[in-house]
Amino acid sequence: MHSVGNAELLKLHKIAFLCSRRFPREAAERAYRWADEQREAGTCVISGYHSPVEKEVLCRLLQGAQPVIIAMARGLNRLAPEWEGAIDAGRLLVISRYAQSVSHPCESKCYQRNLLMADLADSIVIAHVASGGSLERLCMDYPDKIVLL
Structure with missing residues (x-):
């Protein structure tokens, strides 16, 4: 796994957040x-903060002082400039299982990223699961960790 930021955040109690697109x-x-x-x-x-709802959740979380983990479905070659302050403050960790040469997420990489988050998290909060989507499949794989909003 590749990372930028405070790797000690992985030792904390973590809630994964997901929402269908x-x-x-x-x-x-x-x-x-x-x-x-x-x-x-x-x-x-912890989240991929990829879907529109997840992106807004990240914006709201970054307004605070709590720890945040971003799991990318691509390499860490481009990080958002607005993350720098949180990284410098030691409250943000960006992780990826992909090399920097992987520049674009695809459905398969996003699913693998979600599996990584599910394995790292103590629980998984889901705002919405679209029928037939990959998030529905993930829910079946981790029934004991899932909390629906």
């Missing part, structure tokens, strides 16, 4: 309230 508005609203609660509680949240 297709989601109802109500699921997004629940996810944003949940993210605000986690920020206030100081919870370490």
Whole structure:
């Protein structure tokens, strides 16, 4: 595994957060309230922050001071400039199982990334699962860790 940031965050209690790319508005609203609660509680949240809801959750979490782990479905060759402050503060870790030469995520890489997060997390919070999607398959593989919002 490749990483940038504070690797000690992997030792913390972690909640993975996932949401399908297709989601109802109500699921997004629940996810944003949940993210605000986690920020206030100081919870370490791990996610790919790839879907629209996940991206907004990351924005909300980065406004706080709690630890955050970003799992990439590509190499770590390009990191968002807005992550630098959190990395420098020791509260952000960016991880990937892929070499820097892997520049684009695909469905297979995203699923593998989600499996990595599920293995690392103590529990998995899901805002919405689209029927027939890869997230539905992941839920069947980790039934004891899943919490639906």
